[in-house]
Amino acid sequence: MLRLLRDVMAGGGTPQERLDSIVKTIAGAMGAEVCSIYVRRAGNVLELCATEGLNPEALYRTRMKFGEGLVGHIADTGRPVALAEAQTHPKFAYFPETGEEIYHSLMGVPIRRSERVHGVLVIQHTAARQYTEEEVESVETLAMVLAEMISGGEIPGSAANRGDGTPVRIGGTRINGGLAIGRARLHRPRIVIHRVVAEDPEDERRRLDAALSAMHDSLDRLLDSDAMAAAGEHREVLETYRIIASDAGWIGRIREAIVGGLTAEAAIQRVRDDTRARMAGVTDPYIRERLADFEDVALRLMQHLSPDSTPDDEAEPEGDWILIARSLGPAEILDYDQSRLRGLALEEGSATAHVAIVARALDIPVVGRLPNLLGEVEPGDPLIVDGDHAQVFVRPGEDARASFRAGMAVRAEQRARYAALRDRPAVSIDGVRVSLLMNAGLLVDVAQMAAAGAEGVGLYRTEIPFLVRREYPDVEAQTLLYRRVLVAAEGRPVTFRTLDAGGDKRLPSFEHEPEENPALGWRALRIGLDRPSLLRQQMRALIRAAEGRPLRVMVPMVTTVEEFRAARSLLDLELQRARDRGVAEPADVAVGAMVEVPALVLAIEALAREADFLSVGSNDLHQFLYAADRGGERVANRYDTLDPVFLRVLQRIAQAGEAAGIPVTVCGEMAGRPLEALVLAALGYRALSMSPISIGAVKESILAANISELRDYVNYLTKLSSSSVRNRLQNYVSERLRDRSDDHPPITPDD
Incomplete structure (x- = not known):
């Protein structure tokens, strides 16, 4: 079939004549009564441009939108469909001008090139029949050739395949x-595939081997470049990427495709398309990222395979x-x-x-x-x-x-x-000092600390390096990372949150069983206590990384005081282990708990007597308190963080910390919004941790505010039964700040 199609493509005639020959050739080779080509037009519309078997009068008259009918469904999803009884499929739509009512089975594949669906190739049979996987793959290969014609403007009107402006x-x-x-x-993809059918498979195999060698050499040079010279996660992921480029599995599949008669370029494209189609329905974020890495490697290999080819950009x-x-x-x-x-x-x-x-x-x-x-x-x-x-x-x-x-x-x-204002402390006009910290999860984030004016890291998310690694990092790897973080902090405090995995953050190195409600399931500290070796290894690495520096460790998803005690006891075991082995101990160890589960708020006074500090995860605490998923479009903004009920919860936590003589921080998104930051300061919070980009705006608002004056008003508002006091607070703050001195210009509360 490939050779027949190649002969048709190389022959003379107009583009339409070649299209007509193509559908006739494919129909004959497949033993099909119908072969049709639909081309994408402006506005995501598909138009019938060539057919063997359907009513010729339907050409350039039959049109459908993406998602409409089976053909539109194939274009919309970018995935092939093979049906023995097409008319029973819920997506089937009848177009009377085509005369297709007599055909039962249908196989359609997207005509895809450069991440874009340019049309659909359809095969139909009168009798009901099951299409084999090999047949589907063969037609997908033919669609690769058609994609070159369409994208090159060789099909009538295909140059108009543009957005509507x-x-x-x-x-x-x-x-x-x-x-x-x-x-x-x-x-x-940068390379136009001029040849699909291999003349000499052995020569194609040698070309592939040479391209693989050149690609690996170029990746080595890339890792040695100035842009990637500094150590950090960005370098680590590129080193992992280099390992993927050497994976024997996908290289073996390319070799098999070459043996089957494809050129090296077409074999790479074939394996790339197959991988994408098979993984199209996968939602696991780690696997989706591996798919992106494999596609990148495939395109890079094609560049090395045909370095003199014309770029298709x-x-x-x-x-x-x-x-x-x-x-x-x-x-x-x-x-x-x-x-x-x-x-x-x-x-x-x-x-x-x-x-x-x-x-x-x-x-x-x-x-x-x-x-x-x-x-x-x-x-x-x-x-x-x-x-x-x-x-x-x-x-x-x-x-x-x-x-x-x-x-x-x-x-x-x-x-x-x-x-x-970067080096100026955040002190209100009535003398209230608020420590502004930053949230981080990468070394590159910590490097921004001085530029952002942060006094330290109030939340370092240790799970991000775990999420981008294929294997669970051992103690040595974790120690090196945490040591780099502390060195980059240059003496500023860093609070490390222990592994917050599970839920929507699934570790690729760890088996997670499906859960109906993963946000409320087996995650964070619950995993750590059930798999204590994981938590102990992380705590061991943190102790080693401290090397005489102060160490601050924060435990996420604490639900009961007993859970916090259990986590602390594991750290105590690791501290004793370090002493027994002569490992340098941290200068000081502070262990805190994240307050993000409503049940813990009811035991907050008891927890405050045992913890060295508390940190409010306002995002989770708010969504759990109101049973409203913050990722849900319909309910995410239904309940305000400035609801008096939520303010009373925050007030109780702050008061418990003050009574116990321990610091309490807020490290959710609420801390990074100027208006909410002022309210938190009025409730008694003296440390806020936020995105680095938010620090300047929050600092400016605190410098211009009178916290003591605002405290009385916030205390009054917490007693109201309103569902939100945001507008009242906005008006109050704006009025108080409007006439302040020029040194402290007014802020916009929602800036």
């Missing part, structure tokens, strides 16, 4: 904050770029000109993705989980990436772009103002 806003997930404006540059847009991709491997972002790359937008991706770690090291705004991003964006489209609010604006109007540029200018002015 209307402005679009797409909401996603924040991966790295910041703002960026530029033109879209699509990240896509559209012309580079002028000026600054916003890189667009379904997913991105950690090494790929370094292939682009850093002086022009301003932002990154991904259909997939998460805050723990490998590329996210590298992007943070390069200070690039990133938004992930943007649905249908590749379906909306065309090369050269103007884009705005708003990493702070997790949104991307596609083809924004000039007014919107001007507004964002103005916003970026204001942001630059704010940063300059905050930078001037």
